[in-house]
Amino acid sequence: MRLATxxxxxxNARMPRVEQWLEELQPDVVCxxxxxxxxxxxxxxxxxxxxYDSAHHGFNQWNGVAILSRVGxxxxxxxxxxxxxxxxxxxxxxxxxxxxxxxxxxxxxxxTLADEHxxxxxxxxxxxxxxxxxxxxxxxxxxLCGDYNIAPGDDDVWDMAQFNDSTHVSEPERSAFxxxxxxxxxxxVRARYPEDGLYTYWDYRxxxxxxxxxxxxxxxLASTALAERSGFVFIDRNARKGTKxxxxxxxxxxFDV
DNA sequence: ATGGTCGTTCTACGA
Numbered sequence: 654m655r656l657a658t659x660x661x662x663x664x665n666a667r668m669p670r671v672e673q674w675l676e677e678l679q680p681d682v683v684c685x686x687x688x689x690x691x692x693x694x695x696x697x698x699x700x701x702x703x704x705y706d707s708a709h710h711g712f713n714q715w716n717g718v719a720i721l722s723r724v725g726x727x728x729x730x731x732x733x734x735x736x737x738x739x740x741x742x743x744x745x746x747x748x749x750x751x752x753x754x755x756x757x758x759x760x761x762x763x764x765t766l767a768d769e770h771x772x773x774x775x776x777x778x779x780x781x782x783x784x785x786x787x788x789x790x791x792x793x794x795x796x797l798c799g800d801y802n803i804a805p806g807d808d809d810v811w812d813m814a815q816f817n818d819s820t821h822v823s824e825p826e827r828s829a830f831x832x833x834x835x836x837x838x839x840x841x842v843r844a845r846y847p848e849d850g851l852y853t854y855w856d857y858r859x860x861x862x863x864x865x866x867x868x869x870x871x872x873x874l875a876s877t878a879l880a881e882r883s884g885f886v887f888i889d890r891n892a893r894k895g896t897k898x899x900x901x902x903x904x905x906x907x908f909d910v
Numbered sequence: 911a912t913g914g915t916c917g918t919t920c921t922a923c924g925a
Contacts, residue, residue, distance in 0.1 A: 662925085663917055687925090689918070714918055762925065802925095856925080857915035900916075900925075 654724060654751050654908045656682040658798035658871055659892065660759070660854075660901035664688040664717075667899055668696065674892055675703055680905065681724045682750045684757030684798035688717035695719065710746040717743050718759050718799070724751030733784055744777070752910055753879065754789070758799035763820035771820060774802070778829035782836070791837025794910060795876040800854075800901060802870055803830045805840065808849035809869035821870060839880035841873045841906050842888065853888055854901045862893055871904050882909045 657680045661667040664685065675683070688695065688711055695709040695717075704723045710731040711717030720726060730747040732740050745758040758781070761774040781797075789795055803826045804810045816822045834840060842851060852867025861867065875883060884907035893902040 666917065687917090715924090764924080854925095857917090859914045861914095897916095 654682060654753065654910050655680045655905065656684075656753075656755070656796065656798070656873070656908065657889075657903050657905040658684040658686070658757070658800075658873060659903045660686040660800040660871060660899060662687050662689075662899040662901065664690055664696070664719075665694075666897065668699070670892070670895075670897060670899070672699070672703065674903070675705070675721075678889070678903075678905065681722065682753075682755055683721040684755065685719040685721070686717075686757060686759035686800045688719055689714050690717050708746060708748050710743045712743045715742065716759055718746045718757045720746055720748045720750065720755055720757050722748070722750040722755075726750055733780055734788055735780070735784060737780070740777070740780075741773075745781070752794060753908070754793060754795040756795070756797045756799070758797065758801075760800060760802045762802050763826070766818055766820060766823060774820070775825055775829065778826070782829070782832055785833070785836055789876070791877040793876055794879045794882075795838075796879055797833065797838065797872075797874040798904075800871050801830065803827065803872075804868050804870055805830045805843070805872075809851075811850075811852070811866040811868070821868065833874055837877045838874040839877060839883075841875055841880065841883055841886045842869070842904060844880070845886045851888060853904055855893060857900050871901055873904055873906050875906070875908075879908060879910070883907070884909060
C-alpha cells in the first residue's frame with residue numbers, strides 16, 4: 654500500500670495539482686487536510702473518475718479533512734470517537750483502507766502561546782491521545798497522517814533562533830507529540846532519515862522554499878506493527894514546486910500490507 | 911529593503 658498525506662490549502666485552488674499528482678504518483682490512500690470545503694462541495698465524483706473512493710469531513714470554508722482510497726474505505730468516523738462535545742472544527746476523519754486504520758488530521762495551529770487557540774490545540778492533542786488509548790493498541794495497523802503543526806525537534810525548523818516563544822516548537826506541543834510516539838508509534842520520516850533540513854512546509858512569503866527556510870510539521874506516525882511493515886518513505890518536494898503549489902508538500906510511505 | 915504570499919472572501923484575517 655502506497656499512502657500519502659498532503660495539506661492542500663484549499664482543494665478548490667489545488668484540484669489541478671492534486672489530479673496531476675495522483676496520476677503521477679499512483680498512491681493507494683491519500684490523506685488531505687485544509688480542503689476548505691463543506692461536504693456538499695467536495696469533488697467526490699472527480700476522484701471517483703480517477704479510481705478513488707473518498708470520505709470528507711468539512712463544515713464550511715475553513716479546515717476540512719479527507720481520505721481517498723482505491724483499496725476500500727470502511728468504518729468512517731468524522732471527528733473524535735467519544736461522547737464529549739463535538740469538536741468545533743472539522744479536523745479529523747478516520748477510515749479503514751485495505752486493512753489499515755487511517756487517520757487524516759489537521760491539528761489546530763495555535764496562533765500564539767497567549768492565544769486561546771493554543772489552549773484549544775493542546776486540548777485537541779490530549780483528546781487525540783485519549784482516543785488512541787480507548788480504541789487502539791500499537792499492535793493495530795494504524796497510521797496517524799496529517800498536519801500536526803508541531804516541529805518535534807530543533808532540527809525540524811530551519812533556524813531555532815526564529816522560534817523563540819513560538820507555537821509549533823513549544824515544550825507542551827512537543828510533549829504531546831512525544832506521547833504519541835511513546836504510546837507506540839514511529840515517526841516514519843525521522844526514523845529513516847536522521848539529518849536536518851527535511852521540511853514539509855514553507856511559507857509562501859519571502860521565497861522561503863528556495864531559501865530552504867521550512868518546517869517539518871506534516872507527519873506519518875505509524876503504529877509499531879505497521880512501521881515494521883514499512884518500505885520506502887519520502888518527502889515529495891516536487892509537489893511544492895511549479896504553478897500554484899500548496900505551501901505544504903507531500904509525505905509518502907509504502908507498506909507491505 | 912527588516913518585507914516579501916496566498917487562501918478565504920470583499921476587508922481583514924488566518925497560516
